[in-house]
Amino acid sequence: MSRVATNTAWLMIAQIGGLVIPLIELPVLAHALGQQGYGQVLYALGIALTASVFVEFGFNFSAARSVVKAQGNQKQLAQLVTNVLLAKLLLSLVVGIIVAILIFSGIGATTIPNHWFIWISLFILAFGFTPLWYYIGLERLILPALLDIGLRSIGLLATIVLVSTPAHAQRVLAIQATVGIINTLLPTLLIVRTTGFGRMSFSGATTVLRESWELFLYKGAQSIMGSIASTLLGLLGGARAVGAFVPAEKLVKAASGFAGPVLNAAFPHLVRLQHNSARDAKKMVVLILIGLFIATTLFALVTLWLAPWIVNMVFGPGYEDAIELLRILVWVVPLRINNMALAILWFIPSGKERIASRAMMLNIAIICLLSLLLVPVWGGLGMTIAFLSAEIVMFTLFLLLFCRKATKASDK
Secondary structure, eight states, X not given: OHHHHXXXXXXXXXXXXXXXHHHHHXXXXXXXXXXXXXXXXXXXXXXXXXXXXXXXXXXXXXXXXXXXXXXXXXXXHHHHHHHHHHXXXXXXXXXXXXXXXXXXXXXXXXXXXXXXXXXXXXXXXXXXXXXXXXXXXXXXXHHHHHHHHHHHHHHHHHHHHHOOSGGXXXXXXXXHXXXXXXXXXXXXXXXXXXXXXXXXXXXXXXXXXXXXXXXXXXXXXXXXXXXXXXXXXHHHTOHHHHHHHHHHHHHHHHHHHTHHHHHHHHHHHHHHHHHHOHHHHXXXXXXXXXXXXXXXXXXHHHHHHHHHHHHHHHHOXXXXXXXXXXXXXXXXXXXXXXXXXXXXXXXXXXXXXXXXXXXXXXXXXXXXXXXXXXXXXXTHHHHHHHHHHHHHHHHHHHHHHHHHHHHHHHHO
8 A cells, every 4th residue: 555655756746747837827718818818728739649649559557457467577678668659659650640630721610720639739749659658567657747747847937938828829839838848858868778679570560469469449538528529529519619718627627636646546546455355345436436426526526616716816817707617517527537547446456447548538428419510500608518428328328337247246
């Protein structure tokens, strides 16, 4: 448990860089760029984040597991690093072509300058090639955690100093892409220096892609869900709809994201516990779910009460539409966090990642379908209803399967 606590601490530090610093950036960007310019930037970042999921391909789980098995074998580690990097390179070529077609064709209700493609491409490479999987496998998270929060802090300072008018929208992308590339390049070079390269093998790259498939479907769908709103709203509702919805969604995503480090750090412990006693694992998961439900429900009630103050304080005038959206969207938090807990602490440790991945794909399908129906009519409110409906369906499905599987496990 001490190792779980240590890993939780470092993952939490990394989470601060990924969630708290963007929240600090929000009022700066919202005031400087205005709703139209801010919506364009969010749309561009949404494209980059969505595309990077297909390059990362769930290696943070699958490749990290392989690192654990290969520890002590320098040749095997070198080959694993080579296979993963080659697989990501092949994926990035395909993804880059698709993104280029989307941007240069001008598809959708939101238009962005064509020359933003270079910054979007760098952003995709930065997030897609993240070497976090290697450090998770070695359980040495101090370097990536400190580097991440340090570089993000520098990026925040640069944003505050250099971004002050709507004409500076491109600077936002340039700053974030540069920070991301450095954050990925330095630890990757350190890995290569430590392990060296193995033999370039397309069959090896294919093998690691195949091993990552189910976890990619789960993790990828989870990541896409975090960035799909700005993309769909940009395509279906325009930049103003993006600017109204995404501020509320970012607050909800930040609140949900704080559960990630704790759940990820507890994951190995639940794997061992399920192996030793399914009954004990069931009891622990139930206790965790009860605690999470109480805490997140209280959070939602407080946010419901303070929504006008939160939006006005963080975003200032001009974002009044986000208040009502936040009051509805905040109920996603209890559902999403409990869905994450069931997947990470029960289904994946018990070897049922297929259930988790298929449920996440269903979640994305519901969001997309309801968005197509509701966003053209209701804008951000339609997207809010789509998100809440998808989480309700997913939680109901997970809970039914958990009770069934848990009952079977406890009967053994």
